[in-house]
Amino acid sequence: GQQVMQIPQYQHVQEGEDFTTYCNSSTTLSNIQWYKQRPGGHPVFLIQLVKSGEVKKQKRLTFQFGEAKKNSSLHITATQTTDVGTYFCAGFYNTDKLIFGTGTRLQVFP
Amino acid sequence: DTGVSQNPRHKITKRGQNVTFRCDPISEHNRLYWYRQTLGQGPEFLTYFQNEAQLEKSRLLSDRFSAERPKGSFSTLEIQRTEQGDSAMYLCASSLTASYGYTFGSGTRLTVV
Numbered sequence: 001g002q003q004v005m006q007i008p009q010y011q012h013v014q015e016g017e018d019f020t021t022y023c024n025s026s027t028t029l030s031n032i033q034w035y036k037q038r039p040g041g042h043p044v045f046l047i048q049l050v051k052s053g054e055v056k057k058q059k060r061l062t063f064q065f066g067e068a069k070k071n072s073s074l075h076i077t078a079t080q081t082t083d084v085g086t087y088f089c090a091g092f093y094n095t096d097k098l099i100f101g102t103g104t105r106l107q108v109f110p
Numbered sequence: 111d112t113g114v115s116q117n118p119r120h121k122i123t124k125r126g127q128n129v130t131f132r133c134d135p136i137s138e139h140n141r142l143y144w145y146r147q148t149l150g151q152g153p154e155f156l157t158y159f160q161n162e163a164q165l166e167k168s169r170l171l172s173d174r175f176s177a178e179r180p181k182g183s184f185s186t187l188e189i190q191r192t193e194q195g196d197s198a199m200y201l202c203a204s205s206l207t208a209s210y211g212y213t214f215g216s217g218t219r220l221t222v223v
Contacts (some may be wrong), residue, residue, distance in 0.1 A: 004152075033211055042201060043153065045211030088152050096208040097143065097166060100152035 004091055004101035012107045019079050021104035023072040023089035030092045032065055032072045037103075038085040079108045114215035116202050122221045123192055130188045131218045135204030142185050143212065144177055145201040153201055159185060192222045 003026045013019050023032070031050040035043035047056055049065035049072060056063045062075045072089055086105045090098040115134040123129050135142045140161050145153035156175070157167045161182035174192075179185040189196055199219050203212035 031209060035212075042214040042216050043203075043212075045213065048209070048211055050209075090152075092209065095166075096141075096160075097155050097158055098212065099155065100145075103150075103152050 004089060004099055006087075006089060006101040006104050008104055009102065010105045010107070012109065013079050015081060015108050015110050016078050019076040019083070019106055021074050021087050021089075021106075023074075023091075023101050025070045025091055025093075027093060028069050030069075030094050032069075032089055032091045033098065034063060034072075034074055035088045035090060035100075036085050037088065041085075043088060043100075076106075079106070081108050081110055084108050114202055114204055114213050116200075116215035116218050118218055119216065120219045120221075122223060125194060125222055126191055128188065128190045129192060129220065130186055131200055131202075131220075133185045133187070133202030133215060134183075135185070135202070136213055137183075139204035139206050139213070140182065141205040141208065141210075142179055143203045143205070144185070144187050145203065147199045147201055147217070148197075156187075156200075189220075192220075194222045196220060197222045 005024050007022050033048045034046040037043045047063050052069050053067045054065045060077045064073045086103045088103045089101040117132045143158040144156040146156055147153045155168050157177050159179040162179050174190045177187045199217045201214055201217045203214045205212050
């Protein structure tokens with residue numbers, strides 16, 4: 001079946017350091033979305049990528065969709081304590097439902 | 111618009127009992143999804159509706175689980191004869207169309223004792 005894996009599973013960084021999480025799919029995705037879940041909270045939609053090789057930025061966050069549409073990455077520049085949470089990628093596989101990745105939990109130390 | 115609302119927030123039940131959860135989506139969203147999330151895992155798809163039609167149900171879902179969305183508004187998820195393995199956070203989400211970002215509710219945390 002379709003699987004979406006994310007690495008690393010956990011990442012601890014000092015405030016101000018950069019952070020990257022990688023998302024890999026076993027099969028081609030029609031598009032991909034990214035969500036953030038704060039501790040004790042629910043997933044919150046961040047962005048959607050549709051085109052092969054697409055790059056989008058939101059302030060300190062940079063999202064990329066691979067050329068083959070099987071992988072994606074999220075890069076955070078100069079992390080802040082407000083970035084703490086779990087980041088999920090989620091993909092559509094020519095169906096109408098999202099399949100969520102395994103998530104990367106980010107901890108930021110002040 | 112107050113977003114997606116789920117009730118109750120917490121439910122503790124004895125094994126073997128039936129439970130029902132409710133989700134009120136964003137009013138103009140015709141897509142409604144149910145997911146289940148256990149600690150340290152990503153949300154796992156259960157089922158989804160377009161308006162009142164249930165379009166897909168996960169093969170992982172046993173027939174103890176049933177969901178409805180009468181009149182295409184709120185939805186209910188019922189679990190019959192609960193088991194300890196059903197303990198999880200049950201998340202509801204809605205979206206405007208198939209490929210829009212999902213808006214999640216705060217979830218219902220179920221504990222089966």
